[in-house]
Amino acid sequence: MTALVPTLAPPATKPVTSVVRLADQWYIACTSRELRQAPLKRVVLGVPLVVFREGDGRAATLLDRCPHRNVPLSMGKVVQGRLQCGYHGWQFDGAGACRAVPGLCGVAEGKGRRTPAYATREQDGFVWVFMTADVEPATEPYRLPRLNEKGYTTARQTVTAPGSLHATIENALDVPHTAFLHAGLFRGQGEPNEIEAIVRRWEGTVEAQYVGEPRPEGLIGRILSPSGGIVEHYDRFLLPSIAQVEYRIGTENHILVTSIGTPVSDWETRLYAVISFRTRFPGWLIKPFLRPIALRVFHQDTVMLRAQTELIHRFGGEQFVSTDIDVLGGPIWRLMKQAERGEVPTNTEPEEVRRVRLRV
Amino acid sequence: MTALVPTLAPPATKPVTSVVRLADQWYIACTSRELRQAPLKRVVLGVPLVVFREGDGRAATLLDRCPHRNVPLSMGKVVQGRLQCGYHGWQFDGAGACRAVPGLCGVAEGKGRRTPAYATREQDGFVWVFMTADVEPATEPYRLPRLNEKGYTTARQTVTAPGSLHATIENALDVPHTAFLHAGLFRGQGEPNEIEAIVRRWEGTVEAQYVGEPRPEGLIGRILSPSGGIVEHYDRFLLPSIAQVEYRIGTENHILVTSIGTPVSDWETRLYAVISFRTRFPGWLIKPFLRPIALRVFHQDTVMLRAQTELIHRFGGEQFVSTDIDVLGGPIWRLMKQAERGEVPTNTEPEEVRRVRLRV
C-alpha cells in the first residue's frame, strides 16, 4: 500500500522534540480520595495502568491488560481484595499473580498468567507509582514540604495540560510570560523593574533565585502584601517532574506552590498542584480566592500549550529559539536528558551556573 | 517529514494479531430484505462493494468505485437494471461492463471501463458474495440447516461486533465466559459441575461436544426445560466464518444457533445470526423472549470485544495466554491459517483431537 501525504509539508525543520521518558521514577497515579472501591484506570508514560486497593486497603498498580484475552482489567471489579477481570473472571493479587481461573480444573497460578505489577506508595494524599514494572525501587516518592505545618494552610488542585512534560514544567516556572499571558494577575502593570536571576544546580535540582523584585502590582500581590516590601522568590525544578515556586513577601507571607507532573503521554501532562501558604490573613480567608485565580491562570496556559503542541505536530518537530531570559527551560532540559542517560549530577552543594538580568 | 510518536510505547509485545484474510470464500453481503430498489453500499474484507438488483431481480455485486473518476457507484441509482454513476452517468451491468457513457460519440463498452464484479448468490434470505473478483467460484454458499423444517421456528438477527473475525467467533463459541460476562442468563448460578469436552475435526469443521452438563440454571435454560434433564451440547466452527451452537435439552428441545460472520475489515465483524428451534412451547410463545435476551448477551460481548480490540491496537499486537479450557479458540485459529495456506484437511470422518475437563 502507498503512503498518501494528506497535507503539504510546511517549511522543513529538524525533527527535534523536547520529550524524555524517565521510567525509573515515581509519578502520581491518582489522589488518595479518587481511589475507592472500584479499580481506577490511569495512563502514565503512555502505559495503561489499573490502580486498586487490596484487602488490607493498600494501593496496588497493575498493567491494565488481562494476560488471557487482553481486555482492560479496569473493566472488572475488586473481589475480596483481588482484581477480577470482567470477561472470564480471572483474579489477580496486588503483585500481579493470577489467583483464580474460573472453570479450570487445576492450578490457577502460572508464570505466563502474571500481569506486570508496579511498586505503589500512598503518601501525602497521593498514590505514587514507580514506572518500571516488577522491580523494588531504591528510592521513595518526593515528600511535600510544609504539609500540616503549624501556621500553614494547604490547597490542592489537579489539572491536565495538553503539552509535553518539559513544555508544561517550563511554562510553570517561566517568569516573562506572566506579564503577557496573565497580565494583571501577577505582573504586567506599571513600569518594569530590572532584576537579577541567579541559577544554581545540585543533584537532581535546578533553581533560579530572583533578586531585587518589588512586590508585584497585580491582584495576587496586593492581597498578600498590601504594604509592599521586597520579594524573595525562588523557582525550582526537581527531577523527574516537579516544579516549585516559593515566594516570601515582606515578613509575614510565605507561599509555596509545588506542581508535580505526571507524564500521561509524550504530549499530555497531568499536574497535581499543592499550595501551602502562611499570610498576614488567616488561611480560611485567603483560600476561597485561590482556586478561581489558579484556574484562570491555568486556563490561559492551557490554551497556549495546546496551540504549541498542535503546531509542533504540524511541523513534525520543534524549532525554538531562546534568549537569556528563558532562565530555566534550558537547564531543566539538560537535567532531564542527563537523567535519561543515568548521569544525574552528584554535588550536594548548590553550584552557581549563571546570572541573568531581566525586566519584570 | 518526520515520524512523531504521539504516545509512549507501552511494554513491548510481539506484533502478533489473529487476523486472516480468506478472499476465495462466500460471505453474506446483506439480507434479501435489505436489497431493494436502491444500490446498497457494503464493505467486506475491507473492500468497498455495491450490491444491486439487475433487471430480472437477480442480485449483483461490483467494486464500489466508478472506473472513470473513482466516486462510489453506490451514490448512483439503478436505471433499467443497470447501475448508473451519479457523477457523469456511466452505466454498468451486473458483470461490471460499462454499457453507457453519456455525451460520448462512440462505443461505451471498453476493457478499461469495466469495474470488478463479484459472484453473487441469493439463498436462505441472504445475499452472498464471493470475495475474489471476476472469477466463477467452484463452491456454493453454506446452506442453513432446519430452515423451514416442520416443527421448527426461525428467528434472525444481524449485529456488528467491533472485533476481528477470530475474536468474534471465539467469543461466540466460548463456554467459560458465559458464567461471568452473561452471569444469570445461561450459567453462573449455583455450584459448578465438572463436565468433559471432546474436540473433533473433519474437513473445514472443528467441533466441541460437551458431555455431562445438566440443564443450565439461568433464565434461558429454565424457560426451555423447566423440568431439568441432561443437555446435549455441540459448539461448531465451519470455514470460513460460521459459528454454530447446538443444544438438545431433554427430549423436546432442540436449539440451533448459526452465526455467520462477515469480516467487514480486519477489526470489525458483522454477524448474521439465525436461530432455529423446537421446544416444548409453541414457537410463537418463545420467539418474543429471544430477541431481548439475544441483544443483551450481544451487547455484553460487544463491550468486551471493543475493549479487547482497542487494547490490541494500543499495544501494537496481541499477547494472549490460553489454558486448557479455551477449548475451540486454538483449533479454529489453526484451521483458519490452514485455509489461508490452502491446506484444509480432507478427512470426512471426525477425528478426535483431545478431551478436556472443565467446570461450568
Add this chain to the structure above:
Amino acid sequence: MTALVPTLAPPATKPVTSVVRLADQWYIACTSRELRQAPLKRVVLGVPLVVFREGDGRAATLLDRCPHRNVPLSMGKVVQGRLQCGYHGWQFDGAGACRAVPGLCGVAEGKGRRTPAYATREQDGFVWVFMTADVEPATEPYRLPRLNEKGYTTARQTVTAPGSLHATIENALDVPHTAFLHAGLFRGQGEPNEIEAIVRRWEGTVEAQYVGEPRPEGLIGRILSPSGGIVEHYDRFLLPSIAQVEYRIGTENHILVTSIGTPVSDWETRLYAVISFRTRFPGWLIKPFLRPIALRVFHQDTVMLRAQTELIHRFGGEQFVSTDIDVLGGPIWRLMKQAERGEVPTNTEPEEVRRVRLRV
C-alpha cells in the same frame, strides 16, 4: 513498534495521485473585507500563515509560528502595526523581523528571531500571497477582467471544496457532468445536441471552445436568454489555479465566471468565484437569483468531490480512466506538471491541440 493495518487493503492500484505543489505562485489568502484589525489565520499549500495589516494598512503575511516557543502568531494581536505574540509578547513587523522581546535587557532583533515572510498584494478585493517565503516575486497576481467595466455587474462567492486542486478545477470546467449531477440547472433536458470542442494552448493557458451548442434548456439558460440563440462558450484554465467559464448567449448576454483556486492542502481547495455579467435584464434583477443557484450547483459538486477524495484515500491512490469527452482534465494536468518542472510553454499564439465531438 509494529504497524498494525486497521483495514484490509482493497484491490491494489498504482499509487497515483493528481497532486502538484506549485509554491512559486500567487494564491488568494483572503478577501480584503475579511482582513480587519485582528490577525487572520490561513493555510495555503499546507503552510500555516498569519495575515495582518501593518501600520499603514498594507497587508503582510508571515509564517504562523512564533520562532520563540512555536505558538501561532495568529493567537496574538496587532499592536501599533506590529504582530504581537500572545504568549511572551514578542513583536514582528511585516518583513518578519523581531522588533520587541519584553523583559530582555538588550537588542530584540536577531537573525534567529525572524519568522519567514511572504510577499503580499492587495488587488481586485483580494489579498494575494506568493507562496515561496522571503523572496521578491518576478510576477504579479492575476488581474480579474471586466471588473467595474461599464454595463457589467459583479457577484462574488467563496466556497471550500473537499478535493485536490486538479480535481476541483477539472470539475469546474467539466461539461458532461452538468447534464447529470446538475440536471435541469444547465443542461440535461430534452434531446442532446452533438457539438464540437476545439482545444487550444498558449503559455500557461489551456482553453476549450465549444462550437454549435444551442442555448441550454435549463433554468439558468432560460432566464438569461428566453428567446434562445446560439451560444459562444469557452472554458479556460490559467496557471496555477484559475478556472474560467465564458458564455455569450445571443447578442445581449455575456457571462464570465472566474474561479480562483487556493490549494489549502493537497486535498482541500478554496475557490474564490467572481461572476461578471451583462444580460438583457438589469444586473440588480439577475443578481438575487445567482447566489442560490450557484450554491446549489456547488453543493452537488462538493458531495461528489468529497466522495472521490475519500475513495482515493481508501484505495491509496487514483485509478482513473478517461474518454475523449474528458476534454480539459488531461491538458490541465499536463500543464500543472510542466509548471512543476519549470517548463511552461512560451508560445503566445494559441496552438490547436485537438478537436472532439460530444453530445450535450
